[in-house]
Structures are given as C-alpha cells and as structure tokens.
Amino acid sequence: MTLNNLRNCFTAIFFLVTLFSCKKEVLTDTTGNTIIAKTLLNVSYGTNPLQAMDVYLPAGRNISTTKVMIMIHGGGWSSGDKSDFASFVDTMQRRLPDYAIFNINYRLSASPYNLFPTQEMDVKASIEFIFNKSVDYQISDKYVLIGASAGGHLAMLQGYKYNVPVKPRAIISFYGPSDLTDMYNNPVGGNILISILIAQAIGKIPAQDPQLYTSSSPVSFITNLSPPTILLHGGMDELVSANQSINVSNKLTAAGVNNQYVFYPSAGHGVWTNTLLFDAFNKIVSFLAANVL
Secondary structure, eight states: OOHHHHHHGGGGGGGSOOOOOOOOOOEEOTTSOEEOOEEEEEEESSSSTTSEEEEEEOTTOOTTTOOEEEEEOOSTTTSOOGGGGHHHHHHHHHHOTTSEEEEEOOOOOBTTBSOTTHHHHHHHHHHHHHHHTHHHHTOOSOEEEEEETHHHHHHHHHHHHOOSSOOOSEEEEESOOOOHHHHHHSOGGGOHHHHHHHHHHHSSOTTTOHHHHHHTOGGGGOOTTSOOEEEEEETTOSSSOTHHHHHHHHHHHHTTOOEEEEEETTOOSSOOOHHHHHHHHHHHHHHHHHHOO
C-alpha cells in the first residue's frame, strides 16, 4: 500500500451512504420573527484559506436548546477536506434535524509547514469562533464533536484536553488514533509507512520529542471529567489498530466515564458497508440521546 493510499483510503466510507436531506421547517422566535434554516459555506475562522467551515443552522433554533455538532475530517493530518464529510452532514441533518452542524477544514501538515499541533490548534480556534458566534447563530453550549481517522483523533484530543470555552457533551470517533507513540512503535501489520505518515505529520519521531507525542495523544488527558464517548472501529482496519479505541474505552471506564465501544469485525479503515453504517448511526443517535441532554 502506498503512502497516498494510506492517506486517502478512509474516504471510501463517505461514498457508501445514500441518504435524503430533511425537510426544513420555518418557525418564529418569541418576537414573531421568522427563524429560517441557513447554510453558510466557507465561513472563515482564521486568515488561512483552509481555516474555514460550512455552517448548517436549523430552522427554529434558539440559544438555550439548539445543540451543536462539529465535524472533523480525516486524512492523516496531511490530506482530506470537509467535503469528505458531505454524506455525514446529510445523515445528521436527517437524523438530528434540531442540531446546528459545523463542518470544518484545518491547515494540513506538509513538512516543513503546518506540522502538528497546527491541526489541534485549528480545531481549538474553530470551536472558539463558533462559541463566540453563539448569539448570532442562536446556538447553545451543548457541543458534540465527531471525527473519522485523524479527525477522530482531533475530536478526542480537543474533547479530553480542553474545557474552555466550552466542554463538549459527547465525542464520536470513527477509528481515531488515540496513542501516537504506540501507533508509531507498533503500526498495524508492521507497516512502516504508517510510522512514516505519523512522523511526517508531526515532524519528529517519538525518540526525538516524546513529550510532543504524549501531548498529542488523547489518552494522555482522560480523567473522570472527560466527555462521554462512542468509539466505532473495524476489525480489518489496516491503518489504525482497534486497540487504539479499546485503550480509550478501558481508560474511560476506569475513570467512571460513560462510553461505548462498537466493534465491526469485517470493517476496514473507511471501508464499511451500508448495513454497518446504518447500524453505526443508529447507535450514535441513541448514544447522543442518552448523553447530550
């Protein structure tokens, strides 16, 4: 498998789902003003063109109850785009029509530029931007982070490491790396290209800067105050070992944090059947209903 394949194969998941957009209802606020659904594309949260997001605001939203879902694409921290999550946006609009959805881009690592933790800082900046627009967007402080692959890693890292300006109410990770040192030292199947991908994104190997790897690993920040988390992983994943999700689940359980580990034995990295995806989203919706109140 080439390095390019390593970076891009996960996106296959997003083209497997055939979904329908939800009907948007028009409601009014307490003053009688109409609150319509809005879609705002390529909203900048920084000065770089990649520091942008697509915003999907539901009709009838209000600052007290409208929940927020932030989507973070994957791609090995060095490729991918928010457009990869187009089917996820459609899915969540249909299943969770009352959520405001923010589908973000971030600067991509391309040695020697934008090395990690640039991506971590961009996710943090995007959340600060969204929070500061709460009144304009009429959204609450009930945030959910969802990511796939590197995006799952970034969702967990943000959710476990930071609680300002807002602490997420839940995290959703599709096969996200959680311990970068372990992933570097023990790549799936001994595939050295996985280790190379991590080192290129970070700019160093663990031996050169062990603290950077530790501070970039979500498992380092799990406590009893961590957000509830649902982790979805495939048994045939050729890039991220299922142990990466199992380790998170075990540590959350030990800390007394509600979590759910969902294992699909036949699923690869981003190569999931429609049946598995349908089941996965059913479980996600149920998890959010129980944990984001």
